[in-house]
Amino acid sequence: MNAAHHSAGDVLAVENLGIAFGGLKAVDGVSFGAAPRAITTVIGPNGAGKTTLFNLISGAIRPGAGRVRLEGRDVTGLSPARLQRAGLARSFQITNLFFDMTVRENLRLAAQVLDPPGAIFRPLSRTSRAALKVEELVERFALGPKIHEPVKALSHGEQRRLEIAMCLASEPRVLMLDEPTQGMSHQDTEDTARLVRGLTKEVTILLIEHDIGLVMSLSDHVVVMHQGRRLAAGTPAEVRADPAVQAAYFGQG
Numbered sequence: 001m002n003a004a005h006h007s008a009g010d011v012l013a014v015e016n017l018g019i020a021f022g023g024l025k026a027v028d029g030v031s032f033g034a035a036p037r038a039i040t041t042v043i044g045p046n047g048a049g050k051t052t053l054f055n056l057i058s059g060a061i062r063p064g065a066g067r068v069r070l071e072g073r074d075v076t077g078l079s080p081a082r083l084q085r086a087g088l089a090r091s092f093q094i095t096n097l098f099f100d101m102t103v104r105e106n107l108r109l110a111a112q113v114l115d116p117p118g119a120i121f122r123p124l125s126r127t128s129r130a131a132l133k134v135e136e137l138v139e140r141f142a143l144g145p146k147i148h149e150p151v152k153a154l155s156h157g158e159q160r161r162l163e164i165a166m167c168l169a170s171e172p173r174v175l176m177l178d179e180p181t182q183g184m185s186h187q188d189t190e191d192t193a194r195l196v197r198g199l200t201k202e203v204t205i206l207l208i209e210h211d212i213g214l215v216m217s218l219s220d221h222v223v224v225m226h227q228g229r230r231l232a233a234g235t236p237a238e239v240r241a242d243p244a245v246q247a248a249y250f251g252q253g
């Protein structure tokens, strides 16, 4: 078992993070690191504290204890908007999408952070950083045939992929994804898993995932949560072999 909480080269370091709701310690002294260009996956039974941990890291909830460092910089307690500017993006499944606007318009809005302030009000330049980013994402995410469609006309899988594409538009250093394949068909799940794996060329990924098959095939590093605490951390094979993990998690059937 890899006992190290994090190492100097980690892009994201979570140190003794905690929050209590009334008497309930939803996240209790959790530490781990996310290595550059790796996929780190947080798993655990229902109510283990995964979503709360993500909320603490992404600024949705202010931690009661502990620190979050992004590339060495202390970003604890920053708002989600400031964290995004610092290089941390979180996909909220499909809730960031504008359903009546086209795919291109959605991507253009997400990419506008790359252009100088006010550029969105000037006539569209085809060579602005934002415009070039939109073209790049359309190609990578195979959205070409759909760019003029309103988002509401896309399939669920396409909407989820568009959401991930929009998160990448700001060129984050860390991308947080909460069950990126939830509700997808088998084929869409495979395509999305391949896509997420490909993203590690440019971004460090932090996942919450319930599908154990996907966790084992996709993750470089797994953090197991149980009752708010970090129960174990290591490679997929290490955590699967851990008796405490088996008892608390896999044993639950």
Ligand SMILES: Nc1ncnc2c1ncn2[C@@H]1O[C@H](COP(=O)(O)OP(=O)(O)OP(=O)(O)O)[C@@H](O)[C@H]1O
Pocket (backbone or CB within 6 Å): 021, 024, 026, 044, 045, 046, 047, 048, 049, 050, 051, 052, 053
């Ligand atoms: N805002 C809140 N107020 C009070 N209790 C909360 C709040 N948010 C979460 N909790 C509690 O904290 C614990 C951890 O919840 P959390 O949603 O983080 O777990 P989870 O691992 O994401 O679960 P799931 O897999 O079901 O999504 C649960 O007992 C939950 O009821």
